[in-house]
Amino acid sequence: MARDIIVEPINGGADDAKRSLRIIAKRIKNTRSANRKVSIWLVRWVNQNFKSQGGKVGGWKPFKHGGRRMPGGAIDASAKLLQDTGRLRISFNPFFSKTEAGIGSGLRYSITHELGYPHRNLPARRMLPIASDPGVIAGIRKIYVAHVSKALR
Secondary structure, three states: OOOOOOOOOOOOHHHHHHHHHHHHHHHHHOOHHHHHHHHHHHHHHHHHHHHOOOHHHOOOOOOOOOOEEOOOOOEEOOOOOOOOOOHHHHOEEEEEOOOOEEEEEOOHHHHHHHHOEHHHOEOOOOOOOOOOOHHHHHHHHHHHHHHHHHHHO
């Protein structure tokens, strides 16, 4: 003999679902903390790029004479590219808000090294990540996926 299944409506079910969805949407929309994490991830990326002398972007073009030319004409073969004092590397600071995340340097010469300066035979030595780099996309996506997953809990 077949049994009849009786389903009783749950009072306020639709209203509870709508309320829950509004809460989830609000959590997802609040990206400030996720953007902060992205900006910190970008700082780590830049630091790793400096440590590997451009290894994250295919390597930086080496010194023209095999090392840094010192006063008097001697060559310091142990010198690291863009890292004489460390000032350039530590000048990159994260920034973030509700709507954006990034990294930048306040040093005027950082853009010259990033893009190069052909008139002075200075090659471009990319220090910053670019959005089309698959590793950058994957790293940032991971942060935002975690943000959405947390909002759904």
